[in-house]
Amino acid sequence: MFAVKSLNAPKRLILSVMASVACSALLTGCQTSIGGQTLPSATYLDDDVQYFPAGPEFKLTNQVEAARRYKAEQERLRSDLP
Helix, strand or coil, X not given: CHHXXXXXXXXXXXXXXXXXXXXXXXXXXXXXXXXCEEECCCCHHHCCCCCCCCCCCCCCHXXXXXXXXXXXXXXXXXXXXX
C-alpha cells in the first residue's frame, strides 16, 4: 500500500507541473522571438490597435491662416475709412 502512494506522488507532481505550464502558456499569450522576429500571440487579432493619422507637416497652419484673415480684415477696415 505504501508503494502505491509513492508511485502516485511523482505522477501527480509531473501532472501538476504540466498543467501549470499549460495554463501559464494559455494565459500569457505566448509571444516569442525567433530569428530576430517578434511573433505575436494567438490573440493579436483581438488587440485594440491605436491609429494616429498623419497630420500636416507644418504644425501652425491654423495660426498662420488666422493671422492672414486678421491682416486682410485690418486692411479692409483701413480702406473703408475716408
